[in-house]
Amino acid sequence: MAGEATITLEVFRYRPDDDGEATIQDYRVPYHEHWVVLDALNWIKDHADGTLSFRWSCRMGVCGSCGMMVNGEAKLTCAVFLKDYYPSAIRVEPLINFPVERDLVISMDDFLAKLQAVKPWLIRDDEEPPGAEYLQTPSQLAQYQQFSMCINCMLCYAACPEIDGIPDFLGPAAIALAHRYNLDSRDQGQSERQEVLGGEEAVWGCTFVGECTAVCPKNVDPAGAIQQAKVASTKDWYRHVLLPWGKR
Amino acid sequence: MNRSNEAFWWSLFSAGGVMAALFMPVFIVLTGLVLPFTTAGDADLDYDRVHQVVTWWPVRIVLFVVVFLSLFHCAHRIRHILMDLGLRAVSTVLAALCYSGAAAGTVAALFVLGTL
Numbered sequence A: 001m002a003g004e005a006t007i008t009l010e011v012f013r014y015r016p017d018d019d020g021e022a023t024i025q026d027y028r029v030p031y032h033e034h035w036v037v038l039d040a041l042n043w044i045k046d047h048a049d050g051t052l053s054f055r056w057s058c059r060m061g062v063c064g065s066c067g068m069m070v071n072g073e074a075k076l077t078c079a080v081f082l083k084d085y086y087p088s089a090i091r092v093e094p095l096i097n098f099p100v101e102r103d104l105v106i107s108m109d110d111f112l113a114k115l116q117a118v119k120p121w122l123i124r125d126d127e128e129p130p131g132a133e134y135l136q137t138p139s140q141l142a143q144y145q146q147f148s149m150c151i152n153c154m155l156c157y158a159a160c161p162e163i164d165g166i167p168d169f170l171g172p173a174a175i176a177l178a179h180r181y182n183l184d185s186r187d188q189g190q191s192e193r194q195e196v197l198g199g200e201e202a203v204w205g206c207t208f209v210g211e212c213t214a215v216c217p218k219n220v221d222p223a224g225a226i227q228q229a230k231v232a233s234t235k236d237w238y239r240h241v242l243l244p245w246g247k248r
Numbered sequence B: 001m002n003r004s005n006e007a008f009w010w011s012l013f014s015a016g017g018v019m020a021a022l023f024m025p026v027f028i029v030l031t032g033l034v035l036p037f038t039t040a041g042d043a044d045l046d047y048d049r050v051h052q053v054v055t056w057w058p059v060r061i062v063l064f065v066v067v068f069l070s071l072f073h074c075a076h077r078i079r080h081i082l083m084d085l086g087l088r089a090v091s092t093v094l095a096a097l098c099y100s101g102a103a104a105g106t107v108a109a110l111f112v113l114g115t116l
């Protein structure tokens, strides 16, 4: 690499089957202005150290699998350029608030269970599936569209300070997704989801710090969704207390 | 059914937030700056006139609602800050302390405003 510009990546390493110690390993990587951090990781994997593990797929901010901590901030590594850090070294670590499986790969089990818990699909009272599509007007679509842009990248879970204190906290993306279905004119499952949403570890775990919305690469605004879900949960609580005989 | 009573405290908290944001700055600017420091206050800050305004029942009620909700807003915020600072394990004790503090303040406000 003589004469060629380089940049140092300080990469978090953890191989449970080897020594089981977490360490930071430095790699010198060719520097190109148009390279993103993920390009540098792929260069390491192909040319310097084939044992490095990390997730990625689309390289264009769509699949949501390449989220990592870049200099301590939760980022999609396919969307952050080396040039924004050059010539300083860049530290790349796995997303915080998740158990690490290996190197930069975190365990998604807990996150997937939380997503599943809010029943993120259209719930209908109809016995039979309809023969044709449920129709929806553009304004009905606009109600929830923003909250449907989530790519499950989990950056918001790494950014949220409440996740650390309340491990069972349902978290930003799952609440935003629940709210997205509750707002959908085709859906009838709000009361079913409310059983999960109205709890201490769901919307009430949030104190509106807003970091989730700040890091979200898709402008989903999960913090806004949670606030709206709090209002809905509050209405549900008053309805239950004041009209206990009413419709649940 | 997982229907947390947090919804109730939060409704007081958010209503109190609106009250505090809407009325408190106006009160502070009016009674803390405009009236004492400008000529606008010379005629109006007279005790009898202020007393007359404050003891008018609609004003008493508004003041009570503002004070009551703002106190519960503060109590809820303080409780959550303490929980975030690591006292989550004693959150029931915190809730009892914070909300009974706000309730005491509310009773005091009721007493003061009722006996003016």
Ligand code: SF4
Pocket (backbone or CB within 6 Å): A149, A150, A151, A152, A153, A154, A155, A156, A157, A172, A173, A176, A212, A215, A216, A217, A218, A219, A220, A221, A222
């Ligand atoms: S809400 Fe945003 S930050 Fe959170 S998982 Fe979805 S896309 Fe990622």
Ligand code: FES
Pocket (backbone or CB within 6 Å): A056, A057, A058, A059, A060, A061, A062, A063, A064, A065, A066, A067, A076, A077, A078, A079
């Ligand atoms: S690789 Fe798909 S979002 Fe980055």
